[in-house]
Amino acid sequence: MTHDIHIIGGGLAGSEAAWQLAEAGLAVKLSEMRGSGSTTPAHHTDGLAELVCSNSFRSDDAERNAVGLLHAEMRALGSLIMREGDAHKVPAGSALAVDRDRFSDGVTAALSAHPNITIVRERVDTLPDSPAIIATGPLTAPGLAEAIGAETGKDALAFFDAIAPIVHHESIDMSVAWMQSRWDKTETKDYINCPMTKDQYLAFHAGLIDGEKTEFKEWENVPYFEGCMPIEVMAARGVDTLRYGPMKPVGLDDPKTGRWPYAVVQLRQDNASGTLWNIVGFQTKLKHAEQVRLFRTIPGLENAEFARLGGLHRNTFIRSPELLDPTLRLKARPGIRFAGQITGCEGYVESAAIGLLAGRFAAAELRGEVLAPPPVETALGALLHHITGAAEAETYQPMNVNFGLMPPIEGRTKKADRKLLYTARARDALAGWLAG
Structure with missing residues (x-):
């Protein structure tokens, strides 16, 4: 088998990188260990770009939200992940949520059908000698992780990531729950809302604190990522933290009372047919029996049947600002690039975005061209700069894309206008980069 570049890892980043390279006319070998007898603690299928936590790509608002802006920039660059996300979206208000199975099937079908891509189901335990992109994600197999550590001389950092439970819709009591928006953000009624009184909330809070948790002694002193915090860890921060x-x-009027409940549990559609709904923000390390017992105390979920219960797994990432150059090449071995969550970005879209950039950088290099990084005023450029240019490598932590990664808007501006100014500036900067 001959190929121009080897991509290791068929998640969001590896799939996007493979697509970008193949569309540029280069021959790609894509290695994915799932389907070869190997798997991870978080994956459930052999599909490429499987979504293992939420089914949401978060806000799709390209005018006032940094991740929505990132969506728009990726669409402008021919992103496969965004194409399939748009094709398989499910109702979620202003967010882009997808039917996770159809989304993965769509990505798998597109990559399998591309004449420039060869998919090999195999586990890779050593660093390739040929040009390569390592996009093995936060659950990199031990052998390859050891090879990366041996090459860089640096220990991988680690953090915990948690998975939210999924409920069968038919088991939700809609005489108690009601449909409304995500808080008071939109007029659409895309979320199921389960109301709680003060007493119910306090009892639930106590159950989270006292409930039996899964222990991971070998992972002690490993920090949680703030964007995917187990709900019981949030509860331990204070009785009102969850509220x-x-x-x-806020903004959720219970139709039975006409008032806001004391607290609300929200569920978001997880598949196109609407048969599965995930409990938003309920990532957890509670033991499974404890989850069933406690979550069935939520009004409307007393008879809930779970398609999947919550879980916890360990994520690893490299100290990218110290190890990678501005085009994601490993400084010690420039023929190898890294992409996705293993670089220390966080989130589905962010992972795919770094895969997109890695693929484009590699394609340019293989053609004997030079591709400058996108401007830091863009969402893509700001995220890339965080990964490769953050000043404090020793304290480097995973990050979602946000306006705080971009240079501040110059001059005095109204707070209400600032996000619009960021996105307008980003559109101009991206257009200039593409034209150059």
Whole structure:
């Protein structure tokens, strides 16, 4: 088998990188260990670009939200992940949520049918000698992780990531729950809302604190990522923390009372047919029996049947600002690039975006061209700069894309206008980069 470049890992980043390279006319070998007898603690299928946590790509608002802006920039660059996300979206208000199975099937079918891509189901335990992109994600197999550590001389950092449970819709009591928006953000009624009184909330909070958790002694002193915090860890921060977080009742009028409940549990559609709904923000490390017992105390979920219960797994990432150059090449071995969550970005879209950039950088290099990084004023450029240019490598942590990664808007501006100014500036910067 001959190929121009080897991509290791068929998740969101590896799939996007493979697509970008193949569309540029280069021959790609894509190695994915799932389907070869190997798997991970978080995956459930052999499909490429499987979504293992939420089914949401978060906000699709390209005018006022940094991740929505990233969506728009990726669409402008021919992203396969965004194409399939748009093709398989499910109702979620202003967010882009997808039917996870159809989305993965769509990505797998597109890559399998591309004449420039060869998919090989195999586990890779050593660093390739040929040009390569390592996009093995946060659950890199031990052999390859050891090879990366041996090459870089640096220990991989690690953090915990948690998975939310999924409920069968037919088991939700809609005489108690009601449909409305995500808090008070839109007029659409895409979320199921389960109301709680003060007493019910306090009892639930106590159950989270006292419930039996899964122990991971070998992972002690490993930090949680703030964007995917187990709900019981949030609960331990204070009795009202959840009421200002995933259980916030703001703008949600219970049709039975006409008032906001004391707290609300929200569920979001997880597949196109609407038969599965995930409990938003309820990532957890509670033991499975404890989850069933406690989550069935939520009004409307007393008879809930779970398609999947929550879980916890370990994520690893490299100290990218120290190890990678501005085009994601490993400084010690420039023939190898890294992409996706293993670089320390966080989130589905962010992972795919770094895969997109890695693929484009590699394609340019293989053609004897030079591709400058996108401007830091763009969402793509700001995220890339965080990964490869953050000043404090020792304290480097995973990050979602956000306006704080971009240079501040110059001059005095109204706070209400600032996000619009960021996105307008980003569109101009991206257009200039593409034209150059």
